[in-house]
Amino acid sequence: GAGVSQTPSNKVTEKGKYVELRCDPISGHTALYWYRQSLGQGPEFLIYFQGTGAADDSGLPNDRFFAVRPEGSVSTLKIQRTERGDSAVYLCASSPPRSSYNEQFFGPGTRLTVL
């Protein structure tokens, strides 16, 4: 079956611009997570959706970052007024309902470069 997909795979933008990153989770997965991975580091949690609502957005670094999941499936991570420090790989993951050990399935990521 299809895994988690993310588009675009690469995004290059200029400082100050607005970007949207899209995540298509595995069909039937109710939980969706966004992480950010900087060079040489592990993925860092940003936000978690259970269905349509954001259950935990404590990892969003500031109010320039926002994410939505209006129909409980596809999610969009939105970054306003991008800064060079936002450059990273943005990973999306989903997990099925009643996952006993919280296994999360990751997409390939979107590499964001802010010039």
Place this chain on the structure above:
Amino acid sequence: DQQVKQNSPSLSVQEGRISILNCDYTNSMFDYFLWYKKYPAEGPTFLISISSIKDKNEDGRFTVFLNKSAKHLSLHIVPSQPGDSAVYFCAASDVNTGKLIFGQGTTLQVKP
């Protein structure tokens, strides 16, 4: 404050030998621990997990050991194969939110 730490950035082993990757954590409330493997330009893929109430879980060539008193876990791969060469991440599951907290990763190279 790094709650999950992988102190060895890299490890090199000979094919057929054992690879041991280590991970330390600070929060005793974590309920599950997971190991992920990552190849370049791909997302992390799940490898093996262990519940905080267990001390060992085995799946084929992969075994994870948990020492709760030391807040330490390790992943053993035996025998190691060149295809195991990748970055390995240790992750801990937050029982309250389900988010995963990752270590910095260890790059494993298995030489033929």
